[in-house]
Amino acid sequence: MEFAFSAEENQFRDKVRTWLAENKPSEARPHDGVPMREFDLAWQQRKYESGWAGINWPKEYGGQGLSLVEQMIWHEECARARAPGVGCLSIALNHAGPTIILTGTEEQKATYLPSILRGELVWCQGFSEPGAGSDLAGLRLKATIDGNHLVLNGQKIWTSHAHLATYQETLVRTGPTTPKHKGITWLIVDMRTPGIRIRPIRTMANNYHFCEVFYDNVRVPLSNVVGEVDNGWRVAMSTLSFERGSLTVGRAADLRYVVEKLIDMAHERSGPDGRKAAIDDDDIGVRLAILRAEIAALQAMNYETMSKDRQGQAPGAEASMDFLYCSELLQRARLLALDILGADALELSGETGNWTISYLDDRHYLIAGGSAEIRRNIIAERILGLPRSS
Numbered sequence: 001m002e003f004a005f006s007a008e009e010n011q012f013r014d015k016v017r018t019w020l021a022e023n024k025p026s027e028a029r030p031h032d033g034v035p036m037r038e039f040d041l042a043w044q045q046r047k048y049e050s051g052w053a054g055i056n057w058p059k060e061y062g063g064q065g066l067s068l069v070e071q072m073i074w075h076e077e078c079a080r081a082r083a084p085g086v087g088c089l090s091i092a093l094n095h096a097g098p099t100i101i102l103t104g105t106e107e108q109k110a111t112y113l114p115s116i117l118r119g120e121l122v123w124c125q126g127f128s129e130p131g132a133g134s135d136l137a138g139l140r141l142k143a144t145i146d147g148n149h150l151v152l153n154g155q156k157i158w159t160s161h162a163h164l165a166t167y168q169e170t171l172v173r174t175g176p177t178t179p180k181h182k183g184i185t186w187l188i189v190d191m192r193t194p195g196i197r198i199r200p201i202r203t204m205a206n207n208y209h210f211c212e213v214f215y216d217n218v219r220v221p222l223s224n225v226v227g228e229v230d231n232g233w234r235v236a237m238s239t240l241s242f243e244r245g246s247l248t249v250g251r252a253a254d255l256r257y258v259v260e261k262l263i264d265m266a267h268e269r270s271g272p273d274g275r276k277a278a279i280d281d282d283d284i285g286v287r288l289a290i291l292r293a294e295i296a297a298l299q300a301m302n303y304e305t306m307s308k309d310r311q312g313q314a315p316g317a318e319a320s321m322d323f324l325y326c327s328e329l330l331q332r333a334r335l336l337a338l339d340i341l342g343a344d345a346l347e348l349s350g351e352t353g354n355w356t357i358s359y360l361d362d363r364h365y366l367i368a369g370g371s372a373e374i375r376r377n378i379i380a381e382r383i384l385g386l387p388r389s390s
């Protein structure tokens with residue numbers, strides 16, 4: 001790998017740093033519900049008005065037409081400035097928008113893309129169902145053609161922010177008798193359509209992050225199909241691939257901040273023996289040192305991914321490795337925070353809220369968007385060349 005930032009990229013970093021210092025929200029991001037949505041929308045609107053929305057979206061669709069490297073610099077600087085990420089606009093900006101750019105009709109592009117970039121509304125993702133998570137192609141939400149509509153009957157589950165969303169990117173079963181990867185259709189569903197019922201689920205972190213969604217004779221115009229009917233699996237794979245540049249890089253930069261904060265806390269607080277500082281405790285000191293070294297390794301992995309992108313090579317299965325490593329590292333950091341803080345972790349707040357809640361909340365990175373076991377399978381088969389697990 002050869003990776004160095006160019007003079008233009010360093011200038012871009014300076015501009016981002018200056019703008020964030022003057023414009024990042026001064027108030028804390030609410031943890032849940034409508035206040036959280038309004039905060040995320042307002043932050044996106046501010047970025048849009050100043051020309052910072054859609055860094056790697058093509059210029060013709062209102063973006064800046066820059067590369068994943070600039071996107072990564074943006075994430076690094078946000079973490080450095082403690083500026084918020086895109087929050088509940090992630091599906092709109094990182095999934096639905098890029099999918100519509102790649103596969104949508106001109107009418108779909110004109111209808112949906114401007115409002116996404118301007119931060120006017122929230123999208124959610126209706127992919128998982130009871131019995132179709134890791135085995136996504138097993139999804140069953142039935143969609144039958146009736147005139148110029150599809151009629152939906154069935155259920156989705158774990159739909160993040162469904163109760164706050166205006167649109168859903170939805171995978172439906174249009175071909176019930178064809179092989180399971182065929183007969184799937186990628187559809188834009190307006191969440192205000194009659195027949196949709198949303199039931200929020202409370203998580204162990206005590207928020208309503210995700211929901212069950214029920215569809216009872218929900219009529220969706222055929223013009224909302226992205227790609228063709230029965231060809232949604234291919235579209236869905238492109239949707240998921242857009243995550244590659246956005247997720248791990250931002251979280252890795254956040255993680256570096258968390259660990260530096262832990263090191264500060266370990267200097268200030270007494271360790272398990274109640275006498276010397278936590279940093280001087282052998283166990284805590286060693287764990288902190290390993291974490292800091294691992295974050296440097298994660299950053300190198302991210303830069304390698306970026307360097308491949310720069311050479312026009314898709315990172316492919318390596319993205320799963322970065323994601324899994326980052327998620328497990330985050331768990332170790334969160335656990336170490338609890339060990340340093342002891343019972344105070346129940347009361348004290350860190351960079352994203354209460355330390356105990358953050359520990360519970362971040363466990364979802366080992367499940368959402370592909371569990372740790374599934375990512376290990378991908379690494380084993382596609383990187384290490386091991387035989388497929390049965």
Ligand SMILES: Cc1cc2nc3c(=O)[nH]c(=O)nc-3n(C[C@H](O)[C@H](O)[C@H](O)COP(=O)(O)OP(=O)(O)OC[C@H]3O[C@@H](n4cnc5c(N)ncnc54)[C@H](O)[C@@H]3O)c2cc1C
Nearest residue numbers: 125126127128133134158159160364367368369370371373
């Ligand atoms: C916080 C959060 C937010 C989410 N948001 C969304 C969303 O917005 N939209 C959406 O569509 N989905 C969402 N999901 C769902 C998520 O994508 C699924 O939970 C995930 O894909 C796992 O599917 P499952 O829950 O059905 O578990 P299952 O697939 O039933 O898996 C259960 C267990 O078996 C293991 N397992 C399954 N198959 C294998 C195998 N072949 N080899 C080894 N182990 C295996 C899994 O690793 C897991 O430990 C979200 C999940 C979480 C936790």
